[in-house]
Amino acid sequence: MNPDLAFLVEVLVGGLLSGVMYALVAIGFVLIYKTSGVLNFAQGAMLLFAALTFVSLTERGVPFAGAFAATLGVMALLGLAIERAVLRPLVNQPPITLFMATLGVAYVIEGAAQLAWGTQVHGLDLGIDDTPIDIAGILVSRFDLFAAAVAGLMVAVLSLFFRYTRTGLAFRAVADDPLAALNTGLRLPRIWAAVWIASGIVALVAGLLWGARLGVQFSLSLVVLKALPVLVLGGFDSILGAIVAGLIVGAVEKLSEVYLGPVIGSGIEGWIAYVAALGFLLLKPSGLFGLRSVERV
Amino acid sequence: MPSPKPRLRAALATGAALFVLAGAARADEQHFPLQSYRVGPYAAGGTGFFGGFIDYLNLINTRDGGVNGVKLTWSEGETQYEVERGVEVYERLKSRPGIAAWNPLSVGIAYAMIDRITKDKVPLITINHGRTDSTDGRVFPYVFPLLLNPYSETSGIVEYLGSREGGLDKLKGKTIAVLYHGSPYGKETIPIYELLAKKHGFTVEQIEVPHPGNEQQSQWLTIRRLKPDYVVLRGWGVMNPVALKTAQKTGFPANRIVGNVWSNSEEDVIPAGEAAKGYVAITTQASGAEYPVLKDIIKTVYDGNAGNLADKKRIGSVYHNLGIVNGILNVEAVRAAQAKFGQRTLTGDEVRWGFEHLRLDEARVAALGAKGLFHSIAVTCANHEGDGRVTFQQWDGAKWSVVSDWIAPDWATLRPIIEASSATYAKEHGITPRNCAAEEAATHAAATP
Structure with missing residues (x-):
């Protein structure tokens, strides 16, 4: 293959695989937003808390499976506690109030994580070799391929869950019209609690993959910044949108940095995704796959 | 039952005595306010550095009874590595008596403090970091990027x-x-x-x-x-x-x-x-706990349950050892200043003089139990970095x-660039650079009987 073309493909593949990692974080946001209309800013802190809990348990000699199960339990409890102690008392409050509440929750979780597990950084080895695979002169990361497979699996499971299970259908009903769902006998508090637990579990999966990539440390909570343009682009309420937008954002970032960077200055990938998302917002405010909100007046 | 008046007199006398004693105690103390960061994104580095610094101050107090009898004290204010909090801690702690120097270990906080510490005449230590042109002590009399500038x-x-x-x-x-x-x-x-x-x-x-x-x-x-x-x-x-x-x-x-x-x-x-x-x-400093000063800290401080690190496995880590070296440089600057001004609580300006006369050659570093931990330092009025050596x-x-x-x-190549930058800073801020030769001559003249 022509070296320049091979390089372009390598940058593109790297970008797409990075985008999958962004989508993993974005899915956690989508789950909550889809069912309760809350933009959960604490998702990054939940991700940090999950990874820190898991790695701290393994470092104390708990086997991988045991640590995973225990962290799963902790995250389920955390999700439940947030819903019960913060969101439920604020039900029917304006969205900005709920958003500010999750902002506060983020700080509380970050502080609690350091209080409980200390401030040290940790390495996290999931047992996946991160040496690159050479495919026709193009290097592809094994770890990123694994992460992409996990993300794909998660999307498939969540899609099946929403489409075919009773609870999943209830989630969709609540998302479509909470009052109508209430009238049909659905118990909203129970559904919201379930979705917060699911969000905690998604945070655990994303936390482990991001933790293995960055190390488990405080800055793990900053990966939410990578998810925000993905949400704008894909729509806040679409899991498929999160994946597609993640791929687009990853590719735009990497291609821009490599090919536009030398022209307009390097370091542009920190903001170029936001430019793309803002531009898209002007054209389609609900995002690629987001539901258009129509109100009868 | 004694009458109220004698009781009042006794109480007043006791109070006055306590006040005098407290004043006397303060007179024998040298204080280090610490803008530490033990929580937040950079807590791992902060706990190591400030832990090492405090461990060394503790060693000097416990093993030597302070610096020539002057006890070293410290107080901490949490900054989370944020500039606004760092400045707030500065304003909160700056009125403590006997402040020797400020050691924020943060580029942002250090930049925000330069005008303040210059006005307040207290040294600002930016070991291994900070403004490069603050190496020129003629323009930045109170800032010391010790051992290494960028x-x-x-x-x-x-x-x-x-x-x-x-x-x-x-x-x-x-x-x-x-x-x-x-x-x-x-x-x-x-x-x-x-x-x-x-x-x-x-x-x-x-x-x-x-x-x-x-x-x-x-x-x-x-x-x-x-x-x-x-x-x-x-x-x-x-x-x-x-x-x-x-x-x-x-x-x-x-x-x-x-x-x-x-x-x-x-x-x-x-x-x-x-x-x-x-x-x-x-x-600028090797890691590991095999150096005599580290062994002393383990024996004197940690075995006495007074160590600052929660996890003893971090003793001798890079940040911990950087904190210890920073402690050595601060303490030796106080010692140098005491040699000139007397064995008492010094003012910040007197400690600045101590930093400008901080000369630790390899023999002195070895005597301090730090042979191999760091190489040497020779700070002067004009050179606030002090020609530190590096290793890999x-x-x-x-x-x-x-x-x-x-x-x-290659200091010879770098010095003209530093001086050009400091000259620009001096011009912008209306600073007349110090005449270091004249200051040194005056110091020698005063010391000569």
């Missing part, structure tokens, strides 16, 4: 790469990529790498990583295409392990990556796991090992 660090790294190639002349025709943090800190050395590249005939490619640096795929693919001989990592925080991991993903060998002074700790390599094996980084350490997956001699940066 320009010296750059030169030290180039000197080391030259030594790996068999001489600086062998760098001609080589390519060095510099991967820098997208911040004023990261960008500060861009012109110096350009200057040294021109001087030694190598090509330099400088690539920015946006803050915080948790995604570097495109930068390392660019590096892969450039095929440099070495990559210099000028990172901070999460950027460092991500760089090492992404280097592995793109097939760049770790032993050809050289980290700067803020990419050289255990916290930078442990999260990278296997990818960090073979990685090399610059340092390599990570083997579990610990750092020193892999070079102590290297002297």
Whole structure:
């Protein structure tokens, strides 16, 4: 293959695989937003808390499976506690109030994580070799391929869950019209609690993959910044949108940095995704796959 | 039953006595206010550095009874590495009596304090970091970037790469990529790498990583295409392990990556796991606990349950040892100042004089139990960095090992640039540079009977 073309493909593949990692974080946001209309800013802190809990348990000699199960339990409890102690008392409050509440929750979780597990950084080895695979002169990361497979699996499971299970259908009903769902006998508090637990579990999966990539440390909570343009682009309420937008954002970032960077200055990938998302917002405010909100007046 | 009046008199007398005693106690204390960061994103570095600093102050108090009988005290204010909090802590603690020096270990906080400490006449210590031009003590009388400023660090790294190639002349025709943090800190050395590249005939490619640096795929693919001989990592925080991991993903060998002074700790390599094996980084102080001063700290402070680190496994880590070296330099500056001004609580301005006369040669460093921990320092009125030497350490997956001699940066090349920058600062701020020769002459004249 022509070296320049091979390089372009390598940058593109790297970008797409990075985008999958962004989508993993974005899915956690989508789950909550889809069912309760809350933009959960604490998702990054939940991700940090999950990874820190898991790695701290393994470092104390708990086997991988045991640590995973225990962290799963902790995250389920955390999700439940947030819903019960913060969101439920604020039900029917304006969205900005709920958003500010999750902002506060983020700080509380970050502080609690350091209080409980200390401030040290940790390495996290999931047992996946991160040496690159050479495919026709193009290097592809094994770890990123694994992460992409996990993300794909998660999307498939969540899609099946929403489409075919009773609870999943209830989630969709609540998302479509909470009052109508209430009238049909659905118990909203129970559904919201379930979705917060699911969000905690998604945070655990994303936390482990991001933790293995960055190390488990405080800055793990900053990966939410990578998810925000993905949400704008894909729509806040679409899991498929999160994946597609993640791929687009990853590719735009990497291609821009490599090919536009030398022209307009390097370091542009920190903001170029936001430019793309803002531009898209002007054209389609609900995002690629987001539901258009129509109100009868 | 005694009448109320004698009781009142007794109470007043006791109060007065206590007040005098308290005053006397304060007179024998030298205070170090600490703008520490024990929580937040950079807590791992903060707990290590401030832990080491406090451990050394504790050692001096417990083992020696203070500096010539003057007890060392400290108080902490949490900054979370945020500039506004750092300034708030400064304003809150600056009225404490007997402040010797400020040691924030934060570029941002240090920059915000320069005007304040200059007005308040108290030294600001920015060991291994801070404004490069504050090396010129004629313009920055109260700021001390001890041991290493960013320009010296750059030169030290180039000197080391030259030594790996068999001489600086062998760098001609080589390519060095510099991967820098997208911040004023990261960008500060861009012109110096350009200057040294021109001087030694190598090509330099400088690539920015946006803050915080948790995604570097495109930068390392660019590096892969450039095929440099070495990559210099000028990172901070999460950027460092991500760089090492992404280097592995793109097939760049770790032993050809050289980290700067803020990419050289255990916290930078442990999260990278296997990818960090073979990685090399610059340092002004060796890690490990085999030095006599470390052994003293373990025996005197930690065995007495007074150690500052919660996890004893971190004793001798990079940040802990940096804190200990910082402690040595602060304490020896106080000692130098006491030799001139008397064995009592000193003012900040007197301690500044002590820092400007901080001369620790290899023999004195050995006497302090720090032979091999750091090399030497010789601070003067004009040179607030003090000609510190650097060495290089390599990570083997579990610990750092020193892999070079102590290297002297090319100060002669750097000094004119520093003076040009400090002259600009002086002009902008209406500062008349000090006449160091005249000040020294006056000091000698006063000391001569």
